[in-house]
Amino acid sequence: MSDRFSLNRRALLGGTTALAAGAAFPAAAQDNKRIVVGTWGGDYSRLLAKNIETPLLAPKGWDVVKDEAQVDPRKAKMMAEKVLRRGTSDIQGLSANDMFEMNEQGLLEQIDYSKLANAKNLMPAMKYAYGVGHIYSGKVVLFNPKLMKAPDGFADTLDPKHGDKLGIIDIQRPYNMLAAALASGGSVSNFEPGKERLLACKKAGARIYPTNEALAQALKTEEIACCIMWKARAVQWQNAGINVETVAPKEGVPMYVSGFGMPKNAPNKAGAYAYLDAMLAASAQEGFAVDMGYNPTVTDAKVPADVQKRIGFTDEEKKRLIDLDYAYMGKNDSAFQDWWNKSFKA
Numbered sequence: 001m002s003d004r005f006s007l008n009r010r011a012l013l014g015g016t017t018a019l020a021a022g023a024a025f026p027a028a029a030q031d032n033k034r035i036v037v038g039t040w041g042g043d044y045s046r047l048l049a050k051n052i053e054t055p056l057l058a059p060k061g062w063d064v065v066k067d068e069a070q071v072d073p074r075k076a077k078m079m080a081e082k083v084l085r086r087g088t089s090d091i092q093g094l095s096a097n098d099m100f101e102m103n104e105q106g107l108l109e110q111i112d113y114s115k116l117a118n119a120k121n122l123m124p125a126m127k128y129a130y131g132v133g134h135i136y137s138g139k140v141v142l143f144n145p146k147l148m149k150a151p152d153g154f155a156d157t158l159d160p161k162h163g164d165k166l167g168i169i170d171i172q173r174p175y176n177m178l179a180a181a182l183a184s185g186g187s188v189s190n191f192e193p194g195k196e197r198l199l200a201c202k203k204a205g206a207r208i209y210p211t212n213e214a215l216a217q218a219l220k221t222e223e224i225a226c227c228i229m230w231k232a233r234a235v236q237w238q239n240a241g242i243n244v245e246t247v248a249p250k251e252g253v254p255m256y257v258s259g260f261g262m263p264k265n266a267p268n269k270a271g272a273y274a275y276l277d278a279m280l281a282a283s284a285q286e287g288f289a290v291d292m293g294y295n296p297t298v299t300d301a302k303v304p305a306d307v308q309k310r311i312g313f314t315d316e317e318k319k320r321l322i323d324l325d326y327a328y329m330g331k332n333d334s335a336f337q338d339w340w341n342k343s344f345k346a
Contacts, residue, residue, distance in 0.1 A: 034063045035271035038077075039093035041068035042213055043236070043292065044258075051287030056278040062271060070171055071098055072337075078107050078263060087265040091272040094131065096257035097174065100326035101333065103130035109262040115273045118280035118298065126297040131261035132276050135285075135294035137232035138253040138313060138321055139175055140246045147225035153249035155183035157226050158197055160204035167224035168201070170210050173340050174329055175254065179228050182251040188325040191336065198344055208345060219244055230256050235293025235310050248317040255323055258294070 035057070039045055045068055053064045067074075067089055074092060081087040082105075094102065102108050108130040113119045119127070126133025141157045143150060147165065151157045158166070158180050168176055180194025181187065202208075207224060209215040212233060218224045220242045234246045260279065262272045278284060285296035289303045293311045296303065303311075313321065329336075 032268060032270065033061050034065060035091065035268060035275050036065045036067055036089045037091050037093070037275065038067045038069070038074045038089040040070065041066075042211065044093070047288060047291050051284045051291065052275070052278050052281075056281055056284060057274065060274070062274060064275070071095070075102060078102060079105060081263070081265065082107060084265055086267045087263045088267075089263060090266040090268045091260050091262050091275050093134075094259060094261050096128070096131075096133065096259060097324060097326050097329050099128060099131040099259060099261045101330040102261060104330060107263060109264050109266065109269065111262070111276075112273075116277045116280065118277050118282075121282070121298040121300045122280060123297050123299065126257065126259070128259070131259045132280070133257045133259040133297045134279055135232070135288050135292070136255060136257045136297060137230040137294050137311070138248070138255055139179060139228060140231045140234065140248055140253065141226065142219070142229050142234050142244050142246055143226040144219065144222060144224075144243050145245050146243055147222060150245065150247055151226065152247065153183065153251045154179045154228065155251065157228060157249075158183050158194075158201055160200045162201075162204070162206070162226060164205035164207055165225040166201055166204075166206040167215050167218050167227040168198075168206055168208050169212060169215050169227070169229070170208055170345070171212070172229070174333070174336060175256070176228065177336060177340070178254055178324070179249075182249070182254075188254070188322060189328045191332070195339065195343075202344060216240070216242060230294075231313075232293035232295075232311060236291070238310070239293075248313060248320060250320075252322045253313065253317060253320045255321055257297075 039048060045066055057064060071094065075098060078092065110129055111132060141151050141153065177191045177194055178188065180197045181191040184193040184197050186193035209218060215227060216237050219237065231246055234244055237244055260276060262269060266272050280298050282298060282300045285298050285301040286303060288294050289296055289311060290307055295311055
């Protein structure tokens with residue numbers, strides 16, 4: 001087993017505990033019409049049901065069971081299950097960075113795209129050997145125009161001058177570190193320059209929120225005035241009536257790709273392929289664009305012009321889109337997690 005992306009002992013033990021707690025899943029997963037999906041909870045899980053599972057899979061007799069948790073415990077669980085002939089999940093929702101990491105660990109099945117009818121419309125950049133891109137967006141600055149003027153980028157947002165009006169999301173750890181690095185002379189391959197900036201913000205009173213939903217509530221109540229987040233989430237919160245606007249940062253717009261990978265020991269690989277194919281259906285992709293503000297990864301999705309204007313990027317902004325260095329992030333993930341928990345959050 002490669003140790004390039006080793007999780008810390010606590011995370012691995014957590015995954016082992018989750019494995020024991022999830023012992024009821026394997027028997028159910030052996031049912032050839034049962035698909036066990038590892039995914040985040042909250043809005044994403046709800047919209048998976050609304051746009052994929054209920055309209056496209058249920059009519060064909062598929063029964064979807066969710067195993068919901070944040071990504072670190074799910075990755076630890078996958079690692080703990082590597083020794084098993086049959087794991088407890090058929091498909092796992094992962095970012096492109098996490099898919100890369102799990103593939104490096106030897107945990108993901110290589111995708112046979114001939115089994116996906118809708119793959120003919122998939123953007124080439126979203127066709128990973130070890131996973132399939134579901135939706136994508138870019139990291140931008142969010143601010144309340146009532147409380148502050150528009151910042152011009154990451155440096156103007158991740159600034160101690162905002163005090164406790166700056167919000168930071170705990171589960172967005174690697175992307176917060178990336179944004180701080182870009183604001184401080186670093187790059188997608190060097191996060192170190194951003195650490196001092198984050199510590200200064202924390203010392204000045206920046207608030208840390210455990211989830212996206214918690215930060216949304218803070219924006220709604222005007223407890224905070226600014227943060228960094230995926231543009232797609234901003235659109236979703238705008239739809240919910242939260243007074244927030246976005247800025248594509250001058251330092252660059254890091255891309256985020258959310259997709260699905262299939263564990264090598266998935267009990268129901270036929271079900272996993274059925275899920276992947278339904279995920280790429282134009283109707284499902286259009287639903288996520290409207291409901292969640294993420295850009296489709298298939299070319300046949302027809303997104304209303306007004307929605308596309310809000311969720312996409314101008315030609316000038318597209319020039320600032322930057323991909324991530326997945327190898328760098330994976331290699332340093334454990335060290336970054338330790339620094340975040342022990343130095344930044346403590």
